[in-house]
Amino acid sequence: MKRADLERLDGLARNPAAPESVLLRILTGAEGPVRGSVFERDGVPESVCDVAVYHPDREVRGYLAVGRGASGAQRARLAADPDPWVRSRVAAGPEVHGRWRKADPLPDEVCAALARDEDRQVRAWLGMFVPVPEEVRALLLADPEAKVRESALYHWRRAPIEAVRPLLDDPDPTVRRAAAQVAGVVLGSPAEILEQVAAADSGWGRREIVVGALLTDDLADRLYATGDKDIRAGLAANRGLPDRLVTALASDASPAVRLAVSLRPELTEERRAAIDWHVGPEDRILPPAWVMQSLTDPVLMRACAESAHPGMRRFAAYSPHLPGDLVARLAADEDFVVRMLLCENHPAAPGDLLLETLLASPFITRFDQLPQPQFPRAGLARFAESEDPGARLLVARDPEAPAELIERLSHDPSAGVRCVMARDARLPVGRLLELLDEPETVGAAAEGPALPLTAMEAILAAAGIP
Structure with a gap:
């Protein structure tokens, strides 16, 4: 052809x-694959689903299972398919590109049934691309198979720390590593952490290890004494850093270190303002683990949103749970990245802001918000x-x-x-x-x-x- x-x-x-x-x-x-395009259109006729559900070629059934245009109820018809490969695709759901084009979720009772499926791969793939209820996530985190627990952690990137913390002591090392990554911590004794830092083959690698290290005063002092600016930047972002070292790093010679210190959530606005930090319109600030774990904390998110520091306001803009007054406040923020992040993360971002951001954005994701109902x-x-x-x-x-x-x-x-x-x-x-x-x-x-x-x-x- x-x-x-x-x-x-x-x-x-x-x-x-x-x-x-x-x-x-x-x-x-x-x-x-052209057959799969039938299930990418909006509104898949039931007669087409009827043929797909009973089609002898599992590829065809698989196309329905991950069809972005099929409803959750239509895809759920394959949740009891005799082929575990098909059920795995139902469990994973459609891979949808674009934050605001969301596939219709599976019914809750179907998610619960898939979480108890006899095939490990089905359980491991559940919720890979489509959200599932938190009680189903909890079932997966308690699954007897380590591979399923590990997969559930990686698919639930915004899991509350309370759900992740027990798995830091999981008997399986792969699960412990996954839990540590999601929680933003580095497992190991002080000596092991020092070895990991010494073995890191890049400055960014050293920084990430130190950011997540569970610090003792002795370990913090030993890391600080290395004089390495990447290690100091990691220390500056570590939630367990002793206050005396916070004070020392606030006047560090490195701008990256001073910026990291200025973004500590426990600082008062007066103390934050006393630090010589700089954030430009094109500077990228990756949110540390504490941000993603605190998106539902109304007190902390309000403090971030009302901060004079644009980096803190950017952190607040990651939360889809902000109340209306903070949405309005951030929608009028002078920092473009704050406004852009609000559009990307909050379902009630104002329509005029969605349009304004699309027109101004230089990024490939500029059209992601078009399907939002409030887009003008x-x-x-x-x-x-x-x-x-x-x-x-x-x-x-x-x-x-x-x-x-x-x-x-x-x-x-x-x-x-x-x-x-x-x-x-x-x-x-x-x-x-x-x-x-x-x-x-x-x-x-x-x-x-x-x-x-x-x-x-x-x-x-x-x-x-x-």
């Missing part, structure tokens, strides 16, 4: 206007003349944009803009058929809701599907 024919077939499988008969022909007559639609046609192709493609989201404008933008110099317009139902059929023959837009044009049935039949015929 020619590449263009395959791209058209893949687009047709995703076309929201493709009738069930066309989808069934693709599912039963095509080969390879009205008035987006005003971006038709923008120099930014990312702004021009927003025009298709404006319900009042006229067909003439959609047609004009379908000739845009940017292939990305042309593809977005090809998927718009307002695009005239004649222009859609032209895009169906242009190399950069063949797949997107096949997704166009205005595609005539005759064109769909031609795509199937070219792919050899009866």
Whole structure:
């Protein structure tokens, strides 16, 4: 099959206007991953799921199991599949790229059943990509198989420290290491930690070990005495650092060390302000473990959000639990990264802020918030003349944009803009058929809701599907 024919077939499988008969022909007559595209479209017909659930080829059943467009109830029909490979894919769920495109979760009772599945791999994959209830996570953390406990830790990256702490003493070393990584601690005696620091092959590696080390006064003093700036930066971020060393490191010669000290949560604002730190708009500050473990702590998150330090406000912006007054406060923050992180993490980030951040962001993730329900639609046609192709493609989201404008933008110099317009139902059929023959837009044009049935039949015929 020619590449263009395959791209058209893949687009047709995703076309929201493709009738069930066309989808069934693709599912039963095509080969390879293109069959999975039938389950990537929004709204998978039940008749298509019926065929997939009982299909003799487990690959087809697997495509439904991880289909991003299938509902949780539809995917759950395979939770009792006789093949553990299929059940594992149900347990893992769809791998969804883009923070705000979320797959429909499995029903709670199905998650609980998968957590007790006889196959270890099924239990280990549960919740890999789709969230499961916390009580199910607790079942997995108590699983008799070490591999399942380890996997559950890595899939529950924002697990409360209370759930992780018992596994720091797990009888299996792989589970202990996973728990330590999630908790942000380094296991071992002071002598072992010193050996790990000495053996680290990079400054970043030394810093990370020291950040998570369980410090005694003697170990802290010995690490401080090395004079290594990466070790000092690690000490500066370690929650167990004695206050006398916090004071010493607050005037350290290294800007990285002083910045790390300034981000300690126990400092008063006066003490924080007395430190000579700097945070630029392009400086990246990775949140330490205590941040991710404290996202539900209202007192600490408020202190971070109200801090004069942009790094602390960035930490607060990771929390999806901030109350409305703090959301409004951070939405107006002078630091772009604070505003961007709020958009990425809080479900109630203001719609105007989502748009503003998309337009200003230089990052590849700039479009991740488009599916948010509060992302504005009205008035987006005003971006038709923008120099930014990312702004021009927003025009298709404006319900009042006229067909003439959609047609004009379908000739845009940017292939990305042309593809977005090809998927718009307002695009005239004649222009859609032209895009169906242009190399950069063949797949997107096949997704166009205005595609005539005759064109769909031609795509199937070219792919050899009866």
